[in-house]
Amino acid sequence: MTGRDVHVLSAASALPGPPVDNVTLARRFGMDPLWEQWVEAFIGTRSRHLALDLESGKITSSLADLAEEAGRRALDAAGLTGRDVDAVVLGTATPDRLMPATVNIVADRLGIDGVRSFQLQSGCSGAVQALDVARQILLSGDARTVLVLGGDVIARFYDVGADLRKAAPAELVNYVLFGDAAGAAVLSTEPAPGSARVRGLFTRLVGRGREPGAVLEWFGPADRDSTRPAASEDYKAIEEHVPVMAQEVLAELLDGLGWRPEDVDVLLPPQLSGRMTKLISQRLGLPSAVDVSVVDDSGNCGNAIVFLQLERALAGPVGAGTRAVGISIESSKWIKAGFALEGNG
Template identity: 85%
Template sequence: MTGRDVHILSAAAALPGPALDNATLARRFGMDPLWEQWVDAFIGTRARHLALDLETGKQTRTLASLAEEAGRRALAAAGLGPGDVDAVVLATATPDQLMPATVNVVADRLGIDGVRSFQLQSGCSGAVQALDVARQILLSGSGRTVLVLGGDVIARFYDLETDLRKAAPAELVNFVLFGDAAGAAVLSTDPAPGSAAVRALFTRLVGLGRPPGAVLEWFGPADRHSDRPAATEDYKAIEEHVPTMTGEVLDEVLTGLGWRGDEVDLLLPPQLSGRMTKLISERLGLPRAQDVSCVDDAGNCGNAIVFLQLQRALAGALGPGRRAVGISIESSKWLKAGFALEGN
């Protein structure tokens, strides 16, 4: 290991199609107007972007196309080209295919070749896992620049024929919580104006003995007609565990760096739903931290979330000497992740 720093030079995102508000979903699925009010009051997410035409059921974007767009934007923002990239890392829970790996499809489209590539299968904290892999590559001296990608297309798992009026809560909640998106960041050992130094970063599995809080099925030819729902979410378990886990991550990051809570300028909180994110931020009690949030208008877009937040933070709020803490919690088998940045 070397003593050099790793810097995030740029971040970018790609969202499919126009934003779909709760009223649009209510009309499409024949839900009572009271359902829309319930979503607003108890979920708090106003809109999301879907890579799916709700009327025809046709998928309009793939993860590869979204990640290509985000990666191209991130490289351009960093003033770099495909030949400058030493490795590519992608995190996703919803690859377009089991093979070839989506990361390699994206690299090909971007004109990147002759480098190491990695694809991590994970929920939303996979974005931080991907940043961690990139950081370790750079700290080992194996390169100077890594393109990190993350994203999910959840809408391809929706059954548009489902009668939501009869759906179980664990299935119903997925139609309002999630959105589709991809994001990208360029990490380097060389700082640049507007970049941020990574001061801390960790991910940790803490799911021993805990049942999954979220399940996303994969069906093959042998069980394609299974009556198991494609996606389920134990929202009650998430409400119970995520706020506590978020506080643990914040304490670990601050203690490890010797930072005080009143020295944090930006907070990138978990983006589970508009309501829960707001409650978690209030509970953390950072006196002057500005929330960097995207869930209200983009939904919970899985592995793209952290990159959407980074894009907003690097756009001006994270200036020289300013400090940010990011937290990501994954409920599938309970992972917690955190990172800290300081503007260059």
């Protein structure tokens, strides 16, 4: 069905526990105090929220817990309940279990039933992939309101007993880059005060022939004693490829909409680390754009990060007629994703 618009009515987030700063991490893992200064200078992330008690190693919040909280807040902000939802989509790299799907646990808790549900397994760009699926459902004419969720609990891969002084860089970087969170957005074919129209959106796999930039293992009984690290990150490859991909996403969005760089009022840049995000924003060269960035204080919280940015953007710089561009790059097998919004009057 053509001639329909899709609108983001609201966005919300849920963060577990108080922020954990670099001093706390350094103290917990026996790192030299200078390590904390190195993290701030070269990574740029000051703090993150963890769904984990660092002392005991116990998980304090599941992905379902956080996604339920974020989803409820987003629905409340839109003046809706679970009964108003026609479909629900979740993007995550870290579902609570292989089965049942976390999206269905969250739907049950929110009183959503008798609708389509989808769970997408992906890295950071899974948030935009989930928005894409929701948009296609709405454009089909078969639904009026879709709840979109995204989040990750990466701290479950932490080994709180690890001696990080002996860890390889590919493993060490995960302890400082990432945080835990969930986010949600309500998409609808009907605009509302404070909403934004989706002007463009795409995701594209570009990983043919490229080695993965990030790996999360899922160990079972047969291989749980493997010596492979549960999580690893090729940060050099990410530093090399992500800025270039971000420029490509921006160019494609602007070309598709006929926008010039100076037409963009708000930028939601990739949220990899505080330092890299700033460098990418500068490289994109949008002269009038206000950055909406949260990674300095939340860490890279995977599939939640876009929703944290949307929540802040809708509450602040995205107003009537404002044009916003969001960019998300997934490094595990290299996916480019982006979206463009325009504030409703």
